[in-house]
Amino acid sequence: MKIAHDVRSVRRRRIGRAVTHLILLGFVLLAAFPVILVFMNAFKARRAIFSAPLALPTRETFSLVGFETVFSRSNFPIYYLNSVTVVVVAIGFVVFFGAMAAWALSEYTFKGNRFMSIYLAIGIMIPIRIGTVSILRLMVALGLVNTLWSLIFVYTAQGLALTIFILSQFMAQVPRDLKDAARVDGASEYRIFGIVLPVVRPALATVAVFTMIPIWNDLWFPLILAPSGRTKTVILGAQEFLGQFVSDWNSVLAALSLAIIPVLALYLVFSRQLIVGLTKGALKQ
Amino acid sequence: MTVTGNRFRSYIAVFLLPATAIYTMFLIYPLLGSLGLSLQETVGQGGQTQFVGFANFRRLLTNENWAPGFWNALGNNVYFFVIHSLVQNPIGLLLASLLTAGKLRGQNSYRTALFMPTMLSVVIVGFIWQLILSPIWGVAEGFLGALGLENWFKPWLGLRESALTALSLISVWQFYGIPMMLFYTGLIGIPDELIESAYVDGASGWKIFWRLKFPLILPVLGIVTVLTFVGNFNAFDLIYTTQGTLAGPDFSTDILGTYFFRVFFGHQLQLGNPTMGATVATMMFLIILAGVLTYMFAWRRRVETYEM
Structure with missing residues (x-):
């Protein structure tokens, strides 16, 4: 039985x-x-x-006729270069400046700490696109329209909010002993930040991957701030190319493949990091 | 040894300065600037503006040239969100619970593959599905034909009554990975002892899921919903790519993002209008804010009392 x-x-x-x-x-x-x-x-x-x-x-x-058309009729190499430049510089800013701010908020008690934490968290939930009208005016005033800098600044501002939020939590977990030992030795606060940074390296990598994907994939800001031939990103370039060559199926499929490959490759390399970051970040909430 | 005390410590300012400066200049200032612009109107040729109070809002919500477009976009956007919530969340929950059911071989590979569409650009996803659903290529038609359902095929993206649903489902195809991952995280966070003791008590897998696991991951549903809400009311790329600026056919796929773009930049039928654009953006801001605040106060409090 x-x-x-x-x-x-x-x-x-x-x-x-x-x-x-x-x-x-x-x-x-x-x-x-x-x-x-x-x-x-x-x-x-x-x-x-x-x-x-x-x-x-x-x-x-x-x-390979599709790829031949894409390379002869559009500037994909330049688009790639633009996208990579924007992503790399913006990620550099987001990670470094974000880590500095996260360190200040998680390490020191000072008047206004709570206010600054909330202030810097607004951008997590409120999408930066809402401010587009003023962003365009600002970029016109600064003479940054149709430059990669316009994209870099916007993406940096957008990426900082979540980065600071996540990194503060990781930095708060760095063992006290490490920092106190350095302080007893008379290290400056900048030096201590330099000591802590390598300790949270996995978190930095996670945040970097996290920020990278939406920047690479964005259509809105390249379309509005930097649509010129010299400053197009891959996604905008592909979008326009696809619109123009709608009936040339070989070229459309080739252009789509070219736009997918870098993200797919990055994803396969970093998927572990990304997923671990996603799960950790979610648990924190 | 925490550094405390009230004397000004310059290094704190140095650490905070670069991030705060860029964030304030390129995010907070434009947000406030757009809200401010929604209360103004362009006068004359030079682009000067003057304060007009809530006149733009009155015009957007009631004027016969503006209101129908706005309400249409808002209604479509609500529909877009409802389809997401109804389809995306159950799929995410199903996949997450399958991934965490027992010791599953290939769990990580499944997870990686299933999350892949979320990484792709919306523009690319939109175009791919446009090709697949195209009657010219006939891939979708061929599939239905293989099932003996070729009569079911329609050029869904081109029909007024089905275009928005089709686009919502394409978007669900791309983004179900987010609820999946968040539910997955919630499920692996449940202590094993809790589940084992329920098994020992003779509860079935089905019962354990609904009575034990589901209440525990209910807070995740709140996070997922608010993320979807913000994403949906801020969407643009998919409609713009597949249906164009006019969000056809006959504005049936127009959502707030595409409406905002048209009002701000103008299109074939109308000149661009920055202050009305800012007004639309402000409405989007208020809608998103309302969603976020509802989550923070109402949902969180209810779930907390439920947990007790």
Whole structure:
């Protein structure tokens, strides 16, 4: 009786596990299919794109004509350079300035600490896009329209809020002994900050990845602040190219592939960091 | 040894200065500036403005040239949010609970793959789905055909009655990863002993989920909802990419983000208007603020009492 019951429950658990895998695989397929479809067809001749969209490129159907059009008719290399510049400089500012501010808020008790913490947290929930009209006026006044600096400043301001919030929590966990030992040795507060920074390196990396993705993917601010040919980012460049070449399917698929590859590569490299950061950040709330 | 005392310590100012300066100049100041501009009106050719009180708001909410567009965008935006909440949260919860059910092989690979769409640019996602749903390419039609349902196929993105739903679902496809990850975090945070003791008491997996796990992760639902709310009422890229500035067909996919863009920059049918643009942005600000405050006060308090 007992054994029969056990056999049944083992079987039931096994079926349950199979169903779990089946559902998850189904969703993985749904998540990956559109991207795979684009990659597959980007390397096919026009006729094959339409006659057999679900087939892999074969020797007969293989073609790079889409990529050739993209590279001859648009400036993707420049767009890449612009995107990388904006992302790298903005991330540098966000991480370094954010770490400094987070350190001040988490380490020192001073009048106005609570006010500053709240003030700097406003940007977590209120999207910076709301201020677009004034941002554009400001950039015009500063002569920064159609420069990468306009994007860098906006993204830095936008990224700082969440960064300071997360880093303060990590910095508050740095052991007292470490800091006190340095203070007893007469180290300046700047020196101590320099000692603490490497200790929270994993948190810095997480915050960097976190901030990077929305900057790379943004369309709104490149469209409004820096739409000129010299300052287009990959996403804006791709968006305009796709709009112009709507009926040239080879080029559209090639341009989509070119826009996806860097983010996908970054994601696969940093996914662990990102997910750990996401889970930690959420637990804190 | 905490450094305390009331004397001014310059290093604190030095640490705070760069972040505060950039943040104030490029986020707080423009936010306040936009709110201020919504109370003004452009006069003359030079772009000077004069204070007009709440006249812009009155015009936006009641004038026959403005109000229909605004209410249409607001209504569509609410619909966009409702579809997200109804579809995205159950999918996120289902996937998170499957990922955390027992010791699952390949858990990390599943997680990585399932979160992937969230990393892609909205522009790219919009375009890919536009291709898939396109009657010219026929991929979606082919799939339905394979199931014997080819009659069901319609050019959903081009039809007034289905375009907004289709776009909402595309957006759900992209962003279900966020609720999934947050629910996942909540679920792995539940102590194992709690679950084991329930099993020992003979409770079924189903019962354990609804009676034990679900109440414990209920606070996550609040965070997810407020994040979705802010994201939805600030959305723009998807509609702009797939439907254009005019959010067609016939403005049926117009949401506040695209309406704001049109009012501010103008379009084929109308000149741009910065002060009315700022007025629309201020309405978006108030809506988002209302959502965030509702979460902070009402939801949090209710969940806290529920937990006790």
